[in-house]
Amino acid sequence: MPDSEFEIVNRYFASQAFGGEDIILGMGDDAAVVSMPADKQLVVSIDTLISGVHFPLPTSAEDIAWKALAVNLSDLAAMGASPAWFTLALSLPEANHNWLAAFSESLADISSAYRIPLVGGDTTRGPLSVTIQVAGYVEPGRALLRSGAKVGDQIFVTGSIGDAALGLYLLQRQSESQVGTDYLSRDLIRRLNRPQPRIEMGQALQGIANACIDISDGLFADLSHILKASAVGARLHQAQIPLSEAAQQFLSENPPLRSTIYNRGDDYELCFCVPAEKCGQMETMAKEQYCRLSHIGEIVSGHDLQLFDAQNNLLDYRHDSYDHFMTKQE
C-alpha cells in the first residue's frame, strides 16, 4: 500500500534534520522559521538535478542525494559563505522505501559533514528530480563575486580538473560490469558522484581573491563568466592546468579527450583571481587548508580567453561546455 506524501516526508526527512541554533521551527508546518546572526548577510542559491540530465539514470540514491546538496554548497563556497540551512524539493515517480531510506541517509551524511540542517521540504510525484535551495552567511560586503577580476590578477584553481568529466565518459561508454573495476575508473567516477565543495577554502579566500566562481559547467565556461562580469580577458597555460593521477593516465591512453576536461563540468573546484601582492598570503593560507592550488594563468585586458601550450603557442579549443538545452546526455 502506498504511503501518503506527508508520511514520506515525515518519516524520512523530519527525523534526520538536526537542528542548528538558528532553526526556530523545522519541518512539519507550512514553512520553517529561522533566525539570523546579527551583522550577517544571507547568501542564497538554488539548483536542480534531473535524472538523465544531471546524472546518469543508474546513479544510486546515495550519490544523487550527496551531489544534490554538494553542488549547492559549492555555490556557497564560491561566494565565501558559511553554510546555514537548506530546503529540499524532491520529485519521485513512486514512493520507493529503499530508495528513500538510502537517499535520506546520504543526505543526512553530507548535511552533518557540512553542518547545514534541512529546514523544509516538499515531496511530490513526478519524474525523478531534486531541487535544493541553500542559504549561507557572509559578513556584509565580504561575498566573493564574479565581477571583481582586474588586469594583472593571477588565476588559480583548487584541486584537479576534469576527473568528473572523464568519469561520466567512462560511465556512458563502458558496460556496467566493467565500470569501477579498476581503481582509476573508481576515482574518476567518484569525483563525478561525490563532489567535495570547497567551503573552507572559499571562506579563507575572503579578502584575498578579487573574483571567484565554482566550476560546474567547465573550467572555460565558468572562467568566461568571470571574464564577462569583470570585463577582462585571460591567458591560460595548458601545462599548468592541474590533472589528477587518474586523469593523466587516462588521457595518456586517450589523448583526443583532453579538450573534454576543460569544456565539461562537474568539477566543483574553485577558480579565482588574486592580485599579485596577495599571492604570498594566499599560498600560506592554502598550506594551512591542506588544499592543492594551481596557478593556471593571468587576467589580461580585452575579453578573450586564450589557451597556450608549453611553447607559448595559441591553442584552439572547442567550446563544448555542457549546456542543458544544447547537449543531450546519452
Place this chain on the structure above:
Amino acid sequence: MPDSEFEIVNRYFASQAFGGEDIILGMGDDAAVVSMPADKQLVVSIDTLISGVHFPLPTSAEDIAWKALAVNLSDLAAMGASPAWFTLALSLPEANHNWLAAFSESLADISSAYRIPLVGGDTTRGPLSVTIQVAGYVEPGRALLRSGAKVGDQIFVTGSIGDAALGLYLLQRQSESQVGTDYLSRDLIRRLNRPQPRIEMGQALQGIANACIDISDGLFADLSHILKASAVGARLHQAQIPLSEAAQQFLSENPPLRSTIYNRGDDYELCFCVPAEKCGQMETMAKEQYCRLSHIGEIVSGHDLQLFDAQNNLLDYRHDSYDHFMTKQE
C-alpha cells in the same frame, strides 16, 4: 538555433526582477546576497508544481507562473509572514521563447503585486516543472503555527471552498471548446489557475489566531494537520462551509460532487482557530481587510474531525484528499 541556458535565464528573468532594499546582489553570480531587517525571523517554504500532476497539461505559461509563486506565498500567509524574496528552479523540455516570455511576464506580475523580488534561479532541461522557494519575515515568536489550537477555539475559513476543485473537474471532463464559455466555469477555473494568497489576512491574524494553515490539499486534510499537531479534535457544520455562487449553482446540478469540495485542494484559503474571547476583535479586523470570513466549527477534545448536517446528524465523508502518490490526475 537553441539558446544557451545562461542566456535564457538572463534574458527572461534577470531584467524583470525588481530590487528590494534588502537585495544586495540579485541574479547573475553563483548566489544572491540579501540582508535582513534587525529583529525579524525568516520564514521559508519550498513547493514544486509539476506538469500533469499539479496542473493539467494544457495550462498556460501565464497560469503556471502565477500559481507557482501563489502557492508558495500562501504558505507565507499561513505563517502570518510578509513576503521578502524568492528563488526559482525551472525545468523545461525545450527553450521555447514564446512560453518563456509569457511565463516570465506573468511571474513578474505576481512578483510585483505581492512585492516579492526574484533573487536567484536555475533553468535546466527536463520535464516541465517549477520549484519556488519563498522567504518572508515575521516578528520573533509571532509566526502562526499548526500546533496552537485549543479546545473551545472557533474554526474559521477565508473566502470560499471548493471552487478550484470544481474548476479542475470541469477542465478534465469538458472538451476544450466548451470550457470557459459560461461565466460559472470561467470563475471556477480561474480559482484553480490564479489563486490569491491571503498575505494581508495572515499578517492580521497574528496575535488573534491560535493556529493557522493554508488549504492546499483540501479543507479536511489540512484541518486534520492542525488537529494532529495540536492534539485536538474538531466539529464542523456542513451548512456553514462557505461556497461561492458558482460552486452553489454547480453543486445544485451535480449533488454527488459535494464531497469533492472538502476533499480536494487548491483553495489557498486560510483555515484558522481563534479563542472565543478574540472572535470580536477578529471580526472587526476582517471587515477592515474586506475579507469574507466563515465560522465553520469548533475545536473539541479528542482527535477526530466530525462533520454535521443542519439537523446535527453526523455525516460520513470520504477522505479522498489529493495525494500525489495515491491519486493520479487524469
